[in-house]
Amino acid sequence: MAKRKKDEEYRTFQDEWTEEFAFVERAGSAVCLICNDKIASMKRSNVKRHFDTRHATFASKYPAGDSRKKACQELLSRVQASQQQLCIWTRQGDCNSASFAGSLAIVRNGKPFTDGEYAKTFMLDVANELFDDLPNKDKIIKRIQNMPLSARTVHDRTIMMANQAEETQVKDINAAPFFSLALDESTDLAGFTSSLLQSFKARFGEFREHTRLFKFITHPNECSLNTADLSYIPGVSVRDFEAEVADLKASDMWVNKFKSLNEDLERIARQKAELASKHMWTEMKKLQPEDQLIIKTWNTLPVTYHTLQRVSIAVLTMFGSTYACEQSFSHLKNIKSNLRSRLTDESLNACMKLNLTKYQPDYKAISKSMQHQKSH
Numbered sequence: 001m002a003k004r005k006k007d008e009e010y011r012t013f014q015d016e017w018t019e020e021f022a023f024v025e026r027a028g029s030a031v032c033l034i035c036n037d038k039i040a041s042m043k044r045s046n047v048k049r050h051f052d053t054r055h056a057t058f059a060s061k062y063p064a065g066d067s068r069k070k071a072c073q074e075l076l077s078r079v080q081a082s083q084q085q086l087c088i089w090t091r092q093g094d095c096n097s098a099s100f101a102g103s104l105a106i107v108r109n110g111k112p113f114t115d116g117e118y119a120k121t122f123m124l125d126v127a128n129e130l131f132d133d134l135p136n137k138d139k140i141i142k143r144i145q146n147m148p149l150s151a152r153t154v155h156d157r158t159i160m161m162a163n164q165a166e167e168t169q170v171k172d173i174n175a176a177p178f179f180s181l182a183l184d185e186s187t188d189l190a191g192f193t194s195s196l197l198q199s200f201k202a203r204f205g206e207f208r209e210h211t212r213l214f215k216f217i218t219h220p221n222e223c224s225l226n227t228a229d230l231s232y233i234p235g236v237s238v239r240d241f242e243a244e245v246a247d248l249k250a251s252d253m254w255v256n257k258f259k260s261l262n263e264d265l266e267r268i269a270r271q272k273a274e275l276a277s278k279h280m281w282t283e284m285k286k287l288q289p290e291d292q293l294i295i296k297t298w299n300t301l302p303v304t305y306h307t308l309q310r311v312s313i314a315v316l317t318m319f320g321s322t323y324a325c326e327q328s329f330s331h332l333k334n335i336k337s338n339l340r341s342r343l344t345d346e347s348l349n350a351c352m353k354l355n356l357t358k359y360q361p362d363y364k365a366i367s368k369s370m371q372h373q374k375s376h
Contacts, residue, residue, distance in 0.1 A: 006183070012042060013025040013042050015031055015275065016045070017030070017044070017047055018033075018072055018076060019068065019069040019072050019073070020064070020068070020072075021048060021050075021051040022051065022055070022058070022071075022072045022075055023039070023047050023051075023131050024076065025042075026268040027039075029042075029312065030046075030047055030143050032050060032054075033057075033072065033075040033076060033079055033294070034054075034055050034075065035046060035054060035055070037050065037334070039056075040104055040256065040370065042216075044218045049296050055111065058071075076364055092097075094143075095143060095146050095148070095302075096148070096367040097149045097363055097364050097367040098147050099147050099149055099157060099367075100151055100157050100161065100363030100364075100366060100367055101152060101359070101363060102116060102119055102120075102147070102154075102355065103116065103153070103154040103157035103161070104157075104161060104361065104363065106119065106154055106156075107158050107350075107351050107355070108354060108355055110331070110334040110335050110351075110355070110371065112151075112339070112340055113152075113154040113155045113158070113347075114151040114154075115150035115154075116150060116151060117149060119149060119151060120144065120147065120149045123144050124141065124144050124145065127140055127141055127144055147299060156346060157363075158347065158350045158354065159346065159350050159353060160348035160366055161354060161361035161363060161366070162349070162351075162353040162354050162361075163350075163362075164361050164365075164366060165353060165354065165357050165359040165361050166353060167363075168359055176300060177310060177313060177314070178237075178313055178314045178317040180316060180317050180318060186354060187360055192366075202212055213225065213229045213232070213286050213315055214315060216311065216312070216315065217298075217312045217315050217316060218261060218262055218265065218294065218296055219258065219260070219262070220245065220248060220258060220308060220312075220371075221248060221249050221254070221255045221258055221259075224245075225241070230311070232314075232340045233310070233311055233314040235310070235316075236307060236310060236311060237307060240307040241307045241308065241311065244304070244306075244307050244308045245307050246277065247304070247305070248305060248308065257300070258265040258297065260353075261293065261294065261297045264293055265293065265294075266290065268290060268293070271284075272284055272287065275287075278352070291316060294312075294316065295316065298312045298313075327356060328352065328356060329350060331351075331356060335348060335352065335355070336348055336352045
């Protein structure tokens, strides 16, 4: 027992090694303060051998005794200060994250990259007065000063956020069971009048063909579809569809759920008609969109109704909007003004992406992956 106890003590880091050999214990290993090498086996002989062979110059410059103790303590103080600063930077990684947030606000408001410097000056001036009565005012000012918002930084942040938003969008498209391509039509009016009637006839003819399919998304308990109706939706088993419809119709809970949905849709339609008659277009925009209400209802169904959900998603996907296409030219004119003649195609493309997409860039994740750097 005595031998085992002595052996355990022999393999345990000893505090005197710090002042004698410039070693500290870190994560179960002996780490050299001079070269940062690790000694896995905590034996005095191994630690001493490393010190004598690798750091003979240090040993001769600081002989054993007070001079070496002082030199080793200085090394230890530097390492501890460095670790403390690293912890501060880790906690203050919000400076980088805030830099991304500021850059995104600048871009989405159609402002030039150089406005980052103005925004930072503005925040410093406001913070100096707004937080004048707070004890940590200096820390707040310091954080704002350390936040990078130069024109180059705003540009780089914009490119990174746009790329991340695009990557996320591509992943979602690849994972989506259905998606539609909404293309804006040509503004060429040549021959428009003569073909208008034919276009309306063709469009409404197609709607008549799919009336039952469109009705299904709001009245699945009342609507009956046949094989021809489902032929437009790939990957749907008619047998599974019919079985799930029968189960849904037999469930009072889900029948009442869709009855409640239709009551809500009728209420929204009445509200829209009333607001439209009063030309209250702003108030109309605040109403909950019908498609969101329908999707929310279908998402509450359990996985046992997977086929029905698939059909509903496919039908809703048919009603894609070209609003983003219509907005793009307005954003282009706003971003690429005559005052931003040096804007490159890459920068313009990134600004357009961030203005048109509904995706919110995860700039906290981007910030964590970057090496924290002070303001420039």
